[in-house]
Amino acid sequence: MPQDDPPDEWSTPERLMWEAFRAGKWCEEAPEVRGAALRHLLIAAPSPRPGCQARLRLRGARVTGELDLAEATVAGSVRLDRCHFDETPRLDNANIDAAFELRDCTMPGLSLAGARIAHECEINACTVNGTVDLRSLTVGNRLSVTGTALHPRDGEAALDAQSVEVGEDFWASDLDCTGALYLNSARIQDVLVLRGTRISGDAGLQAPELTVGGGLFLDNGFSGTGQINLYGASIGGSIRMEDCQLAGPGAGSGAYALNMCAAEVGGDIWSGHGLVVHGPVILNDTSVRGTVFFKGARFDVSSTMPSTDAALSASRLHVGGDFNCQGGFVSHGLIDLRDSRFGGSVLFQGAELTALHGQPALNGNGVETGGALNLCDGFTAHGRISLINVSVRSRVCFDRAALEAPADERALSFIGSTTAILSLRMRKAPAGVVDLRHSKIGLLEDAPVTWPSGIVLDGAVYDSLHPALPARERLPWLGRDPAGFVPQPYEQLAATYQRQGQDADARAVLVARHRSMRRTLSPFARLWSLLQDAAVGYGYRPLRAVWLLLCLLATGTALFSAWPPTAVGEGKVPPFQPAIYTLDLLLPLVELGQERSYAPTGMMQWSVVALIGTGWLLATTVAAGAARVLRRN
Missing domain, CATH: 1.10.287 (Helix Hairpins)
Known part of the structure; x- marks a missing residue:
C-alpha cells in the first residue's frame, strides 16, 4: 500500500509538495526541495485524494542535490515550471507513463538517454548550461524543445538526440545553441520543426540517416554557423528553408555548409527568398519527388572556401518537378548539375552565376530534362557554361542572356547535346566561343547582331533556322569557326535550304564551301579550283x-x-x-x-x-x- 504521509525528516516545503501531488495541484509554496525528496515522491507515490489524480506540478522551486530517476518508473505526469536545478537531472532509461514537462527552468544539464515517455515530452523556454542528452529517447506523442538556450562546455553537444523516436512531431524551434545539435538516425513520425533556431560551432546540425514522415522546417530565421549534415536523410514531406542563413565552418576537406547527399525527399525543397549560404551545398545522389525551389537564394564560396569546391554540387540529382533558380538567384562559385535528371524544367531566368578558381559558372554535362532549360531573361554568367551531352525535350533558351567569358575561352559548350529548340538570341554578343559540335537541334534560333565572335558548328545537325536569312547573309555565320575551314557546317546549311525548297541558296552555300576550302589547297590545286569556279561554279x-x-x-x-x-x-x-x-x-x-x-x-x-x-x-x-x-x- 502506498504511504499517504511524507517521511518525518521532510521539510515543510517538501510536505506541501507532497500534499499538492496527492491533489494533482500546482505547488507554488515550496521555494526549495531536495532532489532525493522528488525521487521518493515520484517512485513511492502516495495515493491520490478522493476524486483527484496524483501528479507532480511544481513551480518556482530550487532543487538541491541530484534528481536521479534513472531506470525508475513514474506513474503520473511530471511538470516543473520556473525551477532551478543545482545538479543535472538524470532520467536515463526511466519509464514515464504520462507526460514530462520542464518550462522556464534553469539547469546545468539534462539526461533522458534511453527513457520512455508515453505522452508528451516538453523542454521549453529553459536555460541549460550543459548538454541535453536525449539519445534513444522514445516519446509516444510530441517532443518539444522550443525557446531554450543551450550552452554546453567547449567541445560538448548542446542537444544530443541521436536515435530518438517520436510518435508525432518534434519541435526544436527558437533554440539558441552554442554547441552541436545531433539527430543521427532519429525517427519522427510527423514533422521536424527547427524554425528560428540558431546553431553555432563547427559541428552544427548533424542528422545523417534522419527519418521524418512529414516535413522538415529550417526557416523563419534558422541559422547555422557550422555544418548542416542531412546525409542519407529520408523526408516524407517538404523541406522549407525560407529566411535561412547557413555558414560553413571554413576551409578544409568536407567543410560544407549543407550536406544532403543521398537523401530522399517526398515533397519539395523550398527556399523562396532569404536563403543565404556561405560554403558548399551538396545534393549529390539525392532524390526529390517534387520541385527544388531556390528562387532568390544566394550561394557563395568565395570568402569561406579558398578551394575548388562548388557552391552547389548536385550531380546525379533526381527531381520529379522543376529545378527553379530564378528570380534573383546568385551564385559565387560553380553550380554543378552533372548527370542529373529533371522531370520538369531547369529554370535560371534572371540568375547571376560567377565562376571561381578557373571552374565553369555552370556545369550541366549529362543533364536530362523533361521540360525546358532556361538560361534567359536577364541571366548572366561570369564564366563558362558547359552543357555537354545534355538532353532537353523542350527548349534550351539563352534569350536576353549575357555570357561573359574571355575571348580565348568557351563561353558555351553545347556539345553532343539534343534539344527541340535552341535559342541564342542573347542580350549581347559573347566575346567567348559558342561550341555546338555534334549537337542535334530541331530549330536553331539566333540573331545576327549577337552572333558570337567564334562559333563551332562541326557535326551540328539542325532541321531549320530562324530567322530564315538568305545565303549571302547567313554565310558569315559559318566563317566564325576558330579552327578555320570545316566542310560539314556548309553541307548542313545547304541541306537545310534544300529541305525548304531554296535551291539557289543551297547552291550558293556549296559554292562558298569550295571557295573557303580553296585557301587550304596547294598552289596547283588552288588554280584548278579557280578554273572550276569560273567555268561551272x-x-x-x-x-x-x-x-x-x-x-x-x-x-x-x-x-x-x-x-x-x-x-x-x-x-x-x-x-x-x-x-x-x-x-x-x-x-x-x-x-x-x-x-x-x-x-x-x-x-x-x-x-x-x-x-x-x-x-x-x-x-x-x-x-x-x-x-x-x-x-x-
Whole structure:
C-alpha cells in the first residue's frame, strides 16, 4: 500500500509538495526541495485524494542535490515550471507513463538517454548550461524543445538526440545553441520543426540517416554557423528553408555548409527568398519527388572556401518537378548539375552565376530534362557554361542572356547535346566561343547582331533556322569557326535550304564551301579550283558552261568565216561550215567531220590550239562538277 504521509525528516516545503501531488495541484509554496525528496515522491507515490489524480506540478522551486530517476518508473505526469536545478537531472532509461514537462527552468544539464515517455515530452523556454542528452529517447506523442538556450562546455553537444523516436512531431524551434545539435538516425513520425533556431560551432546540425514522415522546417530565421549534415536523410514531406542563413565552418576537406547527399525527399525543397549560404551545398545522389525551389537564394564560396569546391554540387540529382533558380538567384562559385535528371524544367531566368578558381559558372554535362532549360531573361554568367551531352525535350533558351567569358575561352559548350529548340538570341554578343559540335537541334534560333565572335558548328545537325536569312547573309555565320575551314557546317546549311525548297541558296552555300576550302589547297590545286569556279561554279552553275560554249562558238565562227582553213586529204571533202568546224574543235570525243578535213594556216593555228585546249578544259571541269553533284545527290 502506498504511504499517504511524507517521511518525518521532510521539510515543510517538501510536505506541501507532497500534499499538492496527492491533489494533482500546482505547488507554488515550496521555494526549495531536495532532489532525493522528488525521487521518493515520484517512485513511492502516495495515493491520490478522493476524486483527484496524483501528479507532480511544481513551480518556482530550487532543487538541491541530484534528481536521479534513472531506470525508475513514474506513474503520473511530471511538470516543473520556473525551477532551478543545482545538479543535472538524470532520467536515463526511466519509464514515464504520462507526460514530462520542464518550462522556464534553469539547469546545468539534462539526461533522458534511453527513457520512455508515453505522452508528451516538453523542454521549453529553459536555460541549460550543459548538454541535453536525449539519445534513444522514445516519446509516444510530441517532443518539444522550443525557446531554450543551450550552452554546453567547449567541445560538448548542446542537444544530443541521436536515435530518438517520436510518435508525432518534434519541435526544436527558437533554440539558441552554442554547441552541436545531433539527430543521427532519429525517427519522427510527423514533422521536424527547427524554425528560428540558431546553431553555432563547427559541428552544427548533424542528422545523417534522419527519418521524418512529414516535413522538415529550417526557416523563419534558422541559422547555422557550422555544418548542416542531412546525409542519407529520408523526408516524407517538404523541406522549407525560407529566411535561412547557413555558414560553413571554413576551409578544409568536407567543410560544407549543407550536406544532403543521398537523401530522399517526398515533397519539395523550398527556399523562396532569404536563403543565404556561405560554403558548399551538396545534393549529390539525392532524390526529390517534387520541385527544388531556390528562387532568390544566394550561394557563395568565395570568402569561406579558398578551394575548388562548388557552391552547389548536385550531380546525379533526381527531381520529379522543376529545378527553379530564378528570380534573383546568385551564385559565387560553380553550380554543378552533372548527370542529373529533371522531370520538369531547369529554370535560371534572371540568375547571376560567377565562376571561381578557373571552374565553369555552370556545369550541366549529362543533364536530362523533361521540360525546358532556361538560361534567359536577364541571366548572366561570369564564366563558362558547359552543357555537354545534355538532353532537353523542350527548349534550351539563352534569350536576353549575357555570357561573359574571355575571348580565348568557351563561353558555351553545347556539345553532343539534343534539344527541340535552341535559342541564342542573347542580350549581347559573347566575346567567348559558342561550341555546338555534334549537337542535334530541331530549330536553331539566333540573331545576327549577337552572333558570337567564334562559333563551332562541326557535326551540328539542325532541321531549320530562324530567322530564315538568305545565303549571302547567313554565310558569315559559318566563317566564325576558330579552327578555320570545316566542310560539314556548309553541307548542313545547304541541306537545310534544300529541305525548304531554296535551291539557289543551297547552291550558293556549296559554292562558298569550295571557295573557303580553296585557301587550304596547294598552289596547283588552288588554280584548278579557280578554273572550276569560273567555268561551272564547281558544278553548281552549269549554265556558265553553256554561255561559255556559245561565246567560244560565236568567236570561232567569226574567225573561221574571215580566215577559213585549207581543205586537206584526198577525195571529195564536205563543204566548209565555220560553226560546225568550231564545234568539232570545242567538243572532245565528238567527230563532226570538219576538223580532219580542214587545216588552219598561219596564226589561225594558234586559234585552233586555244579552242581545242579550252574545249578539253571545259569538258573536264563540267565532268568534275557533275560528278560532285551526283555524288552529293
